[in-house]
Amino acid sequence: MSALKVPVEPLTRAAFVPFGDVIETDGSAHYTINQGHAERFHDLARIDVQEAGGKPLINIFRATPWPNPVCIAAMERHPLSSQAFVPLSTTPFLVVVAAPTDALRPEHLRAFVTSRRQGVNYARGVWHHALLALEQQSDFLIVDRGGAEPNCDEVFFGRDEIILDYPVKQQ
Amino acid sequence: MSALKVPVEPLTRAAFVPFGDVIETDGSAHYTINQGHAERFHDLARIDVQEAGGKPLINIFRATPWPNPVCIAAMERHPLSSQAFVPLSTTPFLVVVAAPTDALRPEHLRAFVTSRRQGVNYARGVWHHALLALEQQSDFLIVDRGGAEPNCDEVFFGRDEIILDYPVKQQ
Numbered sequence: 001m002s003a004l005k006v007p008v009e010p011l012t013r014a015a016f017v018p019f020g021d022v023i024e025t026d027g028s029a030h031y032t033i034n035q036g037h038a039e040r041f042h043d044l045a046r047i048d049v050q051e052a053g054g055k056p057l058i059n060i061f062r063a064t065p066w067p068n069p070v071c072i073a074a075m076e077r078h079p080l081s082s083q084a085f086v087p088l089s090t091t092p093f094l095v096v097v098a099a100p101t102d103a104l105r106p107e108h109l110r111a112f113v114t115s116r117r118q119g120v121n122y123a124r125g126v127w128h129h130a131l132l133a134l135e136q137q138s139d140f141l142i143v144d145r146g147g148a149e150p151n152c153d154e155v156f157f158g159r160d161e162i163i164l165d166y167p168v169k170q171q
Numbered sequence: 172m173s174a175l176k177v178p179v180e181p182l183t184r185a186a187f188v189p190f191g192d193v194i195e196t197d198g199s200a201h202y203t204i205n206q207g208h209a210e211r212f213h214d215l216a217r218i219d220v221q222e223a224g225g226k227p228l229i230n231i232f233r234a235t236p237w238p239n240p241v242c243i244a245a246m247e248r249h250p251l252s253s254q255a256f257v258p259l260s261t262t263p264f265l266v267v268v269a270a271p272t273d274a275l276r277p278e279h280l281r282a283f284v285t286s287r288r289q290g291v292n293y294a295r296g297v298w299h300h301a302l303l304a305l306e307q308q309s310d311f312l313i314v315d316r317g318g319a320e321p322n323c324d325e326v327f328f329g330r331d332e333i334i335l336d337y338p339v340k341q342q
Contacts, residue, residue: 025231025310033232034301041231043317049227056220056227058255058292058314060196060212061204084229086312088259121229130205139196141257141312143229146214 004106006072008166011095011112011120019097019110019126021045023086023119045121048082049145057146060088063133072096072162075104075127076154081145085131086119088139094132094166100125104155106162113166127155175277177243179337182266182283182291190268190281190297192216194257194290216292219253220316228317231259234304243267243333246275246298247325252316256302257290259310265303265337271296275326277333284337298326 009015013022023044030041049056075098087093092115098108104127113134114120121143122128131140145151180186184193194215201212220227246269258264263286269279275298284305285291292314293299302311316322 023229023231025233028231030233034234037235037237037304038302039233040313041233043228043230045229047227047229050221056218056314057214058194058216058218058257059214060194060199062196062201062210062212063205064208066208086229086259088257090260131209133208142211143227143314 003160003163005163005165006109006111008094008111008113008164011114011118015112018099020082020123021121023084023121024117045084046082046123047084047143048124051080052147052149054081054145054147057144059142061131061140061142062137063131063140064137065133065135070094070132070164070166071160072109072129072157072164073159074154074156075129076152077125077127078151079125079153080149080151082121082124084119084121084143086141088141090116091136091138092116092134094134094164095120096129096132097122098127106157109162111164174331174334176334176336177280177282179265179282179284179335182285182289186283189270191253191294192292194255194292195288216255217253217294218255218314219295222251223318223320225252225316225318228315230313232302232311232313233308234302234311235308236304236306241265241303241335241337242331243280243300243328243335244330245325245327246300247323248296248298249322250296250324251320251322253292253295255290255292255314257312259312261287262307262309263287263305265305265335266291267300267303268293269298277328280333282335
């Protein structure tokens with residue numbers, strides 16, 4: 001069986017509506033603060049972490065680029081919370097998602113590549129791949145949920161069943 | 172009356188204990204995730220935004236450098252919540268703080284300059300100056316509280332009463 005090749009689209013707010021928020025200044029409401037010394041781009045993501053006594057966490061993920069081609073061997077979802085990823089550099093990354101379902105199949109997957117100025121916030125229950133950094137090791141700020149309850153489901157696919165149609169540059 | 176000159180120290184976790192958290196990977200607990208493709212530096216700040224029905228917000232502040240010398244004309248505090256600032260670039264910034272008090276005076280102020288890899292989280296009630304970006308216009312991710320309740324107190328000082336002892340490079 002040949003692998004399913006998932007096309008990789010540029011990330012846009014419109015395309016990402018079923019999956020959560022694109023965190024970016026372009027096109028976002030903003031207003032001036034600090035006596036003119038800053039613009040506040042306000043409330044850029046629905047941070048949904050308080051279910052069942054959860055609390056917001058801030059973390060940094062230091063991500064190493066994935067090997068080429070990118071095989072999608074597993075997807076995960078957080079049934080209790082959203083999870084936001086914002087790059088702390090201008091390195092782009094790949095975003096692989098599927099809308100909430102209890103019967104995830106390869107053909108449900110959508111893949112996006114960020115600009116150098118975008119983060120994402122996966123809505124609760126949205127299937128997503130682990131962080132797929134590009135180009136170089138890079139840091140991301142993560143806002144997710146702290147709490148003792150199990151909050152990660154995983155689905156696994158066959159080896160070489162799904163690959164991304166994206167030419168990842170080698171190191 | 173001559174201005175009070177506040178010395179500017181390098182930001183360290185130890186020095187910042189009375190004011191909140193330094194958000195950085197150096198010295199932070201971490202563990203491997205994503206089949207070895209990422210390190211998770213876990214729970215780097217006490218995000219305290221849920222008082223009185225508050226919810227966490229993610230915002231981006233686009234900050235313009237302050238004029239030189241930096242005069243501290245006002246300080247603010249958020250009585251209901253913490254507020255985190257993480258740079259989305261490697262531009263350093265200045266942090267001016269004072270421990271919680273209802274009688275803030277100029278001599279209470281402490282000032283720090285970040286490395287290129289540090290953010291801060293002001294604890295609830297900690298006095299702080301507005302964002303003081305250095306070098307160039309730069310973006311910061313802010314995690315603070317959404318809610319209708321008043322949540323910002325300000326104290327004002329005289330013109331040229333307090334300046335930072337820091338040589339800000341001109342644009």
